[in-house]
Amino acid sequence: MAKKSLEKSKIKILLLEGVHQSAVDSFLNAGYTNIEHLATSLDEESLIERIRDVHFVGLRSRTQLTERVFAAAEKLSAVGCFCIGTNQVDLEAALSRGIPVFNAPYSNTRSVAELVLAEAIMLLRGIPEKSARAHQGEWLKTAKNSHEARGKTLGIIGYGNIGAQLSVLAESLGFNVIYYDVVTKLGMGNASQVGSMEELLARADIVTLHVPDLPSTRWLIGKEQIALMKDDGILINASRGSVVVIDDLAEGLREGKLLGAAIDVFPVEPKGADEEFTSPLRGLHNVILTPHIGGSTLEAQENIGVEVAEKLITYSDNGTTITSVNFPEVALPAHPDKHRLLHIHDNVPGVLSEINRVLSENDINISGQYLQTNEKVGYVVVDVDKAYGPQALEALRQVEHTLRLRVLYSETSFQD
Numbered sequence: 001m002a003k004k005s006l007e008k009s010k011i012k013i014l015l016l017e018g019v020h021q022s023a024v025d026s027f028l029n030a031g032y033t034n035i036e037h038l039a040t041s042l043d044e045e046s047l048i049e050r051i052r053d054v055h056f057v058g059l060r061s062r063t064q065l066t067e068r069v070f071a072a073a074e075k076l077s078a079v080g081c082f083c084i085g086t087n088q089v090d091l092e093a094a095l096s097r098g099i100p101v102f103n104a105p106y107s108n109t110r111s112v113a114e115l116v117l118a119e120a121i122m123l124l125r126g127i128p129e130k131s132a133r134a135h136q137g138e139w140l141k142t143a144k145n146s147h148e149a150r151g152k153t154l155g156i157i158g159y160g161n162i163g164a165q166l167s168v169l170a171e172s173l174g175f176n177v178i179y180y181d182v183v184t185k186l187g188m189g190n191a192s193q194v195g196s197m198e199e200l201l202a203r204a205d206i207v208t209l210h211v212p213d214l215p216s217t218r219w220l221i222g223k224e225q226i227a228l229m230k231d232d233g234i235l236i237n238a239s240r241g242s243v244v245v246i247d248d249l250a251e252g253l254r255e256g257k258l259l260g261a262a263i264d265v266f267p268v269e270p271k272g273a274d275e276e277f278t279s280p281l282r283g284l285h286n287v288i289l290t291p292h293i294g295g296s297t298l299e300a301q302e303n304i305g306v307e308v309a310e311k312l313i314t315y316s317d318n319g320t321t322i323t324s325v326n327f328p329e330v331a332l333p334a335h336p337d338k339h340r341l342l343h344i345h346d347n348v349p350g351v352l353s354e355i356n357r358v359l360s361e362n363d364i365n366i367s368g369q370y371l372q373t374n375e376k377v378g379y380v381v382v383d384v385d386k387a388y389g390p391q392a393l394e395a396l397r398q399v400e401h402t403l404r405l406r407v408l409y410s411e412t413s414f415q416d
């Protein structure tokens with residue numbers, strides 16, 4: 001009887017944090033029907049219980065995939081972050097188990113850029129305070145501390161996908177744009193790169209942060225950096241809560257050094273809608289506080305749902321790891337009527353020749369082969385003629401340094 005891959009209906013997919021329905025629809029359209037779709041995140045213990053028989057997990061920025069969670073996730077094949085950031089996932093723990101992690105690096109950049117631009121204008125006009133007072137029946141009609149955006153300098157720290165998109169939108173409104181990045185980057189439009197963060201802090205009327213969460217960006221902006229900013233400067237952070245020392249920012253605002261701030265991400269964020277949000281910034285004038293919604297637009301979420309689901313489906317169906325954030329990137333064109341072996345191993349010399357020795361000893365003809373490695377892991381995709389016995393697969397599993405072997409039988413797809 002012809003060998004069959006695990007039926008798609010048996011491949012279990014767990015989607016957390018209200019991942020958009022577009023992801024569910026993509027899986028269903030591709031034949032994957034065993035989907036659990038939760039509106040919330042799960043804490044570590046609950047996740048450990050729920051993830052044991054899960055093949056693919058999808059999450060957003062709140063769910064922590066720790067070493068303990070990966071240790072419990074015996075069947076986990078791949079992770080989809082339905083967002084940009086992947087700092088919530090222990091990427092090393094995933095890699096050491098041969099599990100690729102995917103994300104959506106572009107789908108919500110526009111949403112963040114638009115929000116930041118809107119906040120910059122609101123803060124330049126003192127709208128948060130004026131609006132709050134009006135709600136209380138007061139009429140704060142004054143031009144004091146109110147400024148046009150035109151001609152102001154917007155300083156972008158981190159000129160990646162979001163920073164660069166923001167740069168274009170901001171210039172079209174009349175901002176002068178300067179940016180600081182650890183990498184030398186060509187500016188969009190007339191934006192110009194400055195040589196140091198200190199220079200940017202000193203020159204910008206509004207400083208906005210768009211760096212990833214890295215050891216080098218932890219607490220990047222604290223007392224010392226705020227002191228370097230212009231008097232009446234404005235700080236916006238929609239990157240990660242670990243980038244700004246929030247107590248120092250609160251002090252800068254209370255003392256009147258800064259005119260205002262807009263903060264979307266916090267060092268500690270509530271785990272759900274029923275947990276109180278606490279922050280030293282609560283109650284301060286001219287401060288916009290938002291609950292980590294920079295990328296939360298229907299447009300972005302719908303696009304992210306499709307983008308990441310497709311990456312997981314493609315990996316499940318044919319082993320493609322292109323755009324994975326932690327894995328060697330491999331895409332081998334399909335060879336009709338061949339079986340596909342996906343061999344994931346520690347990146348040490350000699351594994352590929354050992355795999356080929358096993359294939360040769362078992363008289364298995366290779367139709368196509370592609371190997372990619374990163375510092376830790378090697379990933380080889382081999383398309384082979386169908387005739388071989390179970391002992392060949394077992395021998396491949398026994399190759400020293402093997403982390404994982406998957407077989408995609410040509411009739412359908414996927415096996416363990």
Ligand SMILES: NC(=O)c1ccc[n+]([C@@H]2O[C@H](COP(=O)([O-])OP(=O)(O)OC[C@H]3O[C@@H](n4cnc5c(N)ncnc54)[C@H](O)[C@@H]3O)[C@@H](O)[C@H]2O)c1
Binds near residue numbers: 085183212214239265
């Ligand atoms: N608030 C939200 O809802 C929301 C939504 C999307 C993304 N984000 C966050 O926004 C951030 C930026 O996202 P992106 O897609 O633009 O990332 P990106 O990777 O495209 O760009 C990040 C840039 O920061 C630069 N950088 C790294 N370290 C730096 C440092 N110490 N100083 C200056 N520059 C540095 C990099 O070189 C890169 O150009 C990420 O932290 C992401 O998680 C938040």
Ligand SMILES: O=C(O)[C@H](O)COP(=O)(O)O
Binds near residue numbers: 082085
């Ligand atoms: O990394 C991201 O894309 C943002 O932080 C958005 O995360 P979210 O999907 O949890 O809103």
